[in-house]
Amino acid sequence: MAAATMQATDARVTTLLRTERLSKVYGEPPIQTTVVNKVSVEIRANALTLLMGPSGSGKTTLLMMMAGLVDVSSGQVELFGTDITGPEIVKAPAIRRHELGFIFQNYNLFLALTALENVAEVLRLKGFRAKVAYAQAKEALEAVGLGHRLNHRPAKLSGGEQQRVAIARALAGDPALIIGDEPTAALDTKTGQTITALLKEVISPKRGVLLVTHDPRLEPHADRILRIEDGRIIADEDRHG
Numbered sequence: 001m002a003a004a005t006m007q008a009t010d011a012r013v014t015t016l017l018r019t020e021r022l023s024k025v026y027g028e029p030p031i032q033t034t035v036v037n038k039v040s041v042e043i044r045a046n047a048l049t050l051l052m053g054p055s056g057s058g059k060t061t062l063l064m065m066m067a068g069l070v071d072v073s074s075g076q077v078e079l080f081g082t083d084i085t086g087p088e089i090v091k092a093p094a095i096r097r098h099e100l101g102f103i104f105q106n107y108n109l110f111l112a113l114t115a116l117e118n119v120a121e122v123l124r125l126k127g128f129r130a131k132v133a134y135a136q137a138k139e140a141l142e143a144v145g146l147g148h149r150l151n152h153r154p155a156k157l158s159g160g161e162q163q164r165v166a167i168a169r170a171l172a173g174d175p176a177l178i179i180g181d182e183p184t185a186a187l188d189t190k191t192g193q194t195i196t197a198l199l200k201e202v203i204s205p206k207r208g209v210l211l212v213t214h215d216p217r218l219e220p221h222a223d224r225i226l227r228i229e230d231g232r233i234i235a236d237e238d239r240h241g
């Protein structure tokens with residue numbers, strides 16, 4: 001009986017992203033390095049999943065391939081049921097624009113745009129009208145504690161402030177999957193807590209969060225921790241199990 005109940009529950013778990021023997025090889029023969037090595041993993045909704053591992057273990061490369069931002073060497077990435085490594089790769093930009101919020105390790109803010117414009121322009125690309133985009137962008141920036149920095153360009157913001165603009169931009173428009181590459185690295189303890197709470201809040205049966213982190217402060221909040229070493233997933237820990 002218990003097993004049957006569990007199966008029924010499992011069937012309802014929404015998989016947002018799936019990789020199948022995903023690999024990335026850099027260089028030309030004979031000097032080649034495999035930086036992501038046959039990674040098969042599912043990222044599910046309703047969970048905060050952490051990806052942890054040493055510097056150079058392939059975390060950023062894996063995330064970028066998951067988002068279709070770096071070409072794969074072999075294997076597959078299925079994003080919301082679409083194989084973006086096959087013929088349907090043409091759909092990747094639209095899927096990314098509408099369903100994915102990506103927080104880059106180096107923020108990738110538009111330097112010529114203010115904080116407000118950085119967030120609003122992404123919402124415009126998602127199809128929001130200007131007035132709505134700007135109102136929502138303001139709200140998103142206020143949520144990360146930047147209500148007083150709306151009209152600053154990145155050069156006039158601290159590292160932690162830029163990181164929070166990047167987070168607001170990724171959360172705006174309610175994408176189904178948030179992927180973050182060290183999103184709390186530049187934040188002090190208190191701001192880090194606010195952002196962690198914010199990232200936890202967006203999780204629902206239809207939405208999930210995947211974060212690369214070295215930050216031990218995030219660990220207690222995780223539903224699942226994937227550990228990567230030399231491009232391989234070496235552990236997959238369910239924190240409720």
Ligand SMILES: Nc1ncnc2c1ncn2[C@@H]1O[C@H](COP(=O)(O)OP(=O)(O)OP(=O)(O)O)[C@@H](O)[C@H]1O
Nearest residue numbers: 026027035053054055056057058059060061062105
């Ligand atoms: N464009 C590239 N060409 C060649 N090698 C690369 C390229 N990008 C990354 N690498 C190599 O791939 C390996 C993994 O890099 P990656 O950035 O994915 O690591 P990471 O786990 O994110 O590290 P960190 O924690 O320092 O951010 C590194 O050894 C790096 O030198």
Ligand SMILES: [Mg+2]
Nearest residue numbers: 059060105181
């Ligand atoms: Mg990295």
